[in-house]
Amino acid sequence: MRRLAAISAAMMLSACTPLMVQQAGAPPMGFQGPRLENDVFVSFDGARLGLTRWDAEGEPRAVVVALHGMNDYANAFHLAAPYWAKNGVTTYAFDQRGFGRSPNRGIWGGDELMVEDLRTITAVVHNQHPGVPLIVAGESMGGAVAIEAFASDRPPAGDRLILMSPAVWGWSNQPLPYKTMLWLAARFTAGKVYEPPRWLTNRVQPTDNHEELRAMGRDPLMVWGARSDTLFGLVAMMERAWQAAGAVKVPVLYIYGANDEIIPKEPAFEAAARLKPTDRSAYYAKGWHLMTRDHQGPVVWEDLLSFIRDPQAPLPSGAPTIPGSPTQPNAAVEAEGSRKVQAGL
Template sequence: MATSTSESSTFTEEWLLGPEDTHFYTRTYTASSPRAVVLFIHGFAEYVGRYEWAHGIYSSRGITVFAFDQRGFGRTGMDEENRSPGYTYCKTTFREQFADIDWALKLVHKRFPKLPIFLMGHSMVWLLSASGSFPTRTSPPPTQESISLLSGVVATSPLLVQPSPVPRPVRFVAGMVGKLFPLMLVPAPVNSDALTHDRMVNEAAEKDPMCPKTVSLKALDEVLGGCEQVLRKDYKHWPKNLPLLLVHGTADKMTSYAASQEFFAKVDAQDKEFKAFEDGYHELVHEPDGVKEKFVDECITWILAHSKQT
């Protein structure tokens, strides 16, 4: 365990043993007088270190944040010294991802038993907080015990539909080849200029070795299939009493704003709220000109308001 301090925040770093003896890199931003705790799930081909500024703001306003680099990503998947033996970038599956999130949720509850827990995630559809796919999934299903621990879900820029979908013939071939070579990496070109309106952030992401522009065939097949399943039928399983905040930029070129609107309209949550950021790109947490501050404030305000209800 190590404690690190930057100009904006203080956090504790730990390598924790999770499902299947997987070593997970984790960060905890502990609030001095916590009123809630957030389990944060990052997006595809990135890592929790990219959210340091935002998570420092959360902890300064009474919300403890627990975040981990997902299986196959960030330091969990790429740290040569500490990652699990045999693990490489993008070596992951739906079933493993859900088991990992279930483990992290129970860990957070054990560490902070008296605090309401909120799940928050960005972009990637196989994450419970990124699209509601955890509370709506039927295969593999989350445990009712885990769902009962949640006080709310915050989904930001979820990948439900791609603005420029991969052609079905290409997906079919990739799926067939992926059955034989699931860990084969193929190009996953990302237009870094579409991340935010901040050129410095985009350039840093483009050069970041922890943000590869590749994807394994297995992960590609599961992500795209999961997108369709959540929007087509899994939304029906959302618990009515589980609050949802869905946030999306109207100019997002990487995930569909219209699909988020459709999902929001379909999901039968008694307490749900949609926040649209006009002209916002994919990573609202990095948008300049006061947008990122407004985005973080909106999320914190919603979480604290729902903390009072628990």
């Protein structure tokens, strides 16, 4: 009993130990305000975050602000964005705090700071492209950030939102052993970096595009592994996104792949079920987690381009809606979509 009491006391004390989360900095002397430079997005507090842009051929008919996933960076959109550029869409992708070229790599940026960065860049991009539709596209963790932002009382200056397998695997859906171990690790070994074991990386794949996986593995800007307090922060973010999916204040297109091994079907379907009836969704039989980088990526690029141009336009693939979602069907090409699904598209 004494040993149990000592362990309980230690756990209660450790619960008071703050997890490491980045804080907004003080703007430097002579700060000129948020802006876009050549390969840098200067945010509201003067933080210089990595930026990649793909300019439309000719005057842009739409602009996309793109948010990458966990341990990734702006290069996540290096396949889709050039296709969109050829079709009149300019894409701005930035490295969120703690990732890629941005400062404090490996330290969790925190929901509040990451959401504020999104609000800031959409305001800057909106000012640079007045009158041009602005679409936010979030992949995985980026989707969770975007959900929180657009469900808040201060949504970003975006006209619509694309969610690509958003990270919605929060506390409500995590197995009890997982969340118990993570809770303990985040408090007793907060700074320890955990890398996925080789047996797991061989079994769980984010995409069927192995050439892309090899390129990611060689890329020094990718982050491999994560601190336990970063993982704790991510799961908390995913929980909030899972709960808030139906509160987004702009039209949504939510896409998910049947072969996704990163975000399980149950939380993904539950989040999609919360969408507004006027929202859209698409379910790809050959889709994995990194859907714009899968072998069937061009199919997804074209569907997303259709939504970027017109939120009510039929999706060229005819992909069915996500099971259980209340979203409107892609009626104009429903029959063709059923044929393609049967064929294993």
